[in-house]
Amino acid sequence: MMSKxxxxxxxxxxxxxxxxxxASLKAAGYQPQWKKNLTDAKIAFDSEKPALxxxxxxxxxxxxxxxxxxxRVHSDVPIIVLSARQSEQEKVACFTLGADDYLSKPFGVNELLARVMVALKRTTMMSLRDHIYSVDGLVIDSQNSTVSLSGMALHLTPLEFKLLFTLVKKPGKVFTHRQLLTEVWGAEYVDDTHYLRIHMGRLRAKIEADPATPRFIITELGIGYRLAPN
Amino acid sequence: MPKPFIKSILALTTFAVATAVSYRFFDTIDITGITMLYLLVVVFNAYFLGFFFSLATAISAFIAINFLFIAPQYTLHIASPHSWVALISFMMVSVVISSLLKRLQAETNKALNAKRRVQFSKELIEHIATSTNINELLNTSSRLIQQFFNKPTAIAQIQSDLSYLITHHHQLTAQPDKEALEWVAETGKVIGPHTDNWPDSHCWIIPFDRLPSKAPVMVIGDIDASSPDELLGDLKGHADQIYAVYQRLIHLEQSRQAELIAQEESIQNALLASISHDMRTPLTAILGAATSLSTQGKLLSTEEHQRLLGSIASEARHLSTSTENILALVQLESAQSMHIALDWQSPEEIIGTLLARYRERDNTKAIATDIKTFSLIKANATLLSQALANLMDNALVAHQGKEPIMVCVKESNQTISVSVKDRGTGFSREFSANDIKKFSQRDKNSKGFGLGLAIVQAIAHKHKARLTIENREGGGSKVALIFPAESLMQASD
Known part of the structure; x- marks a missing residue:
């Protein structure tokens, strides 16, 4: 039987x-439905329960x-926001409200499908295995607080651990600078993005083969970071 | 203690000392010596205590000499006509010396006062000449004038809605009359005591400009009819001095503005010149390919279909780049350099994000990085990313060979540089960063070349960074943005 x-x-x-x-989503095997305003969208959301x-x-x-x-009051469904590339403030505001990802206009079909896949994967993955993240040899066990790369245990500083464990709570989801600073350093540090950038640089140097081409921790310029989904 | 009291004590003391000495040594010094001694006291008192005390001393000495030393002693009677002559001469010499000294003192005081005023004038010029902005100028002037003349001082500046704003006040509490301020601005004349205008008011309002104008005016409080006339003269002179500096600063600001406008205009010209090329060309190609597909679709082969679709995608991408450049330009122009949000950015992150975009688009050309630092750069992430994107676009167009295009971050001598290096044809020998505008349209066939570098330069300028362009040994070019020490946050290891 074919799955729905x-x-x-x-x-x-x-x-x-x-x-x-x-057209693109249909071709990729999804079942898209198109609402042209908020009123229609709100009605349809309650009745049709979309996956994204x-x-x-x-x-x-x-x-x-x-x-x-x-x-977000009653649902955790992944939301991808469409926005212009210049408006970082707008994107940050969306992530703070609970959006999962964004697509900068203009975008191509590959970028669209990749983002859709990541967002859908995150929901299924979270329900399956909550505390082990394993991608390309990087294993983060948030229950036992260990991180290893290619089987070798990594020595991370407490701040680096904390950063990684915050990101691993929702792989694929973008965490804004403010969210990470609040979570790792505390609410009084929300504006000190330089702390975050320097520590992130060090953390990447430990886990990435080429930190300028990160495989695991992806930069969302001007917004924050996300952990690559497995 | 009141001054006249001290002066009286001093006069009495000197007189008493002279009398005591004369009385004690009356046997050895004759009457001439005694008169000379008293004369000395009169001169001393004239010089140090003033005309009144020296006259009083002279009269007292006259009586004392008569009573104590001239025969018959201890009476006011004078027996010899010789003594009369001596006494009267003494009295006259005393009076003449006293009045001469009085005049000398007045002249000295005048000279000293003039010297002080000249010195203040010099000091005022020295202080205000180095002012770099109008606010500083007005504040310093007002403060110095208040301190020197010990009169409450303020500056009133006319506002755009024609109201007055009293600024830079030093001890001035009472607000000057609005009507009076307006009258001064309309006529360019002074108001207050010793003038024909509002002579009863308790302040002087002195305009900087002697003609009707919107220049600031100076308000000096605590003034009445007894205030010296020459004080007003001095203050008018100082107003002129301040106004000269004020005008210089205004002109400086105007030329600065003009320069800024000229710079923006040159960017705008570069923009307009390249819009026709950078945007119309891809639009023409897209429109052509799309109409061809929609109207002649059935007549075209599969390969032709694919080719036209591919060209639509690539031209649209190019159009998107051009649009981003224009948006960056609009952002650069709409925000004054102060208002661009700068934050500590990781060059590695900016480069990484940018390269991810390029690799997604086209992975036929190798791009490598050389970043050996965790240090941060004070920058606007969007603008810096835009600048690097433009450098990458140029490098990708020019680059040949197997060696990768290099994006490097290097720290040296307290500066940090981000550079893009390619192995292309390089820049012509005479090309330098100063010629970007001149050369921006040099190659009409290369896509987006001209506007790109002009924008990189504008972005560098906004970041106080230096743009350097050089050809590499063995072919190709290296374009670098060098950020100053204040834009570098070194990450301690």
Whole structure:
């Protein structure tokens, strides 16, 4: 028996982008449904329970960010935000509200499908094995507080451990600078992004083969970091 | 203790000492010596205590000599006409010397005062000449004038809504009349005592500009009809001095603005010049390919289909790059250098994110990095990333051979540099960073070349970084952004 195709809700008012999203997602085997405003999206979300939402922020009947807030009250469904590359503030605001990822306009089909896959994987993976992260030889066991690379235990500083364990809580999800600083250093350090950058540089030097081409900890420039999903 | 009291004591003491000495040695010094001694006391008192005390001393001495030393002693009677002459001469010499000294003293005081005023004038010029902004100038002037003349001082500046803002006040508590301030600005004339305008008011309002103008005015408080006329003259002179510096600063600011506008205009010109090339060309290609596919689709072979679709994608990508450049430019122009948000950024992260984008797009050309530092750079992540993207675009167009394009971060001598090195044809020998605008359109066939470097330069400028361009030994070029020490945060190991 064939499994039911994954439902993806697209909330986008631009006809051309909508068409492109529908066509690409259908071709990739998903079942997309297209809502052109927030009102329709809200009604459909309750009845159709999509596995993922692709959300544009500027919609004819309101701000997409309000939708994120509404959904997060009762659902953990992955949300990918569509946004312009320049507006970092906007992206940070979305992540703070609970968005999982974003797609910078303009984007190609490969980028779209990759992000969709990552977001869907995160939900399935989390439900399967909560505390072991294992990608390309990097194993993070958050229950036993150990990190190893290619079978060798890594010596990390307490701050580096804390950083890694925060990211591993939701692999694939973007953590903003402020979220990480609050979690690892404390609320009074939210503006000291330089601490985070220097320690992240050191952590990468320990776990990445080429820190400038990170395999595990991905930089979201101006926004934060995410751990590559397994 | 009051001054006249001390002066009286001093006068009495000197008189008493002279009398006691004369009385004690009356046997050895004759009447001439005694008169000389008293004369000395009169001169001393004239010089140090003033005309009144010296006159009083002279009269007392006249009586004392008569009573104590001239025969018959202990009476005021004078027997010999010779003594009369001596006494009267003494009295006259005393009075003449006293009044001469009085005049001398007045002249000396005047000279000293003039010297002090000249010195202040010099000091004021020295202090304000080094002012770098108008605020500093007005504040320093107001403070120095208050300190020297010991009068409450303030500056009133006219606002855009034509109201007055009293600034830089030093001890001035009472607000000057708004109507009076307006009148001064409209006429360029002084208000207050010793003038024909509002002579009863308790302050002087002195305009910097003697003609009707919106220049600031100086307000000096605690003034009445008894305030010396020459004080007003001095203050007017100082107002002129301050105004000269004020005008210089205004001109400086205007030329700075003009330079800024000229710089922005040159970027804008580069932008406009390249828009036709950078944006119309890809648009033409996209429109052509798309219309061809939609109208003649059935007549085209599969290969032709693929080729046209590929060209739409690549031209759109190019258009996207151009749009990003234009957005970067708009951001650079709309935000003054102060307002661009700078934060400590990791060069490794910026380069890493950028290269990920390039590798995703095209992995046929190898790109390698050489970053051996955790140090951070004070930068705007979007702009720095944009600058590096433009350098990468240029390098990718020019690069040939198997050796990878190198992106390097290096720290040396308290500076940090980010550079992109390729193995292409390099820049022509006479090309330098100063010629970016001139050469920006040199190669009409290469995509986005001109605008790219002009933007890199503008971004470098906003970061106080230096852009250097050089050809490498063995072919190719190296373009580097060198950030100053204050933009470098070294990560201690």
């Amino acid at each position: 195709p994954t439902q993806i809700m697209i909330v986008e008012d631009d006809a051309d982008i909508g068409e492109f999203l529908i 939402i692709i959300l544009d922020l500027t919609l004819p009947d309101g701000d997409g960010r309000d939708f994120i807030t509404d959904i």
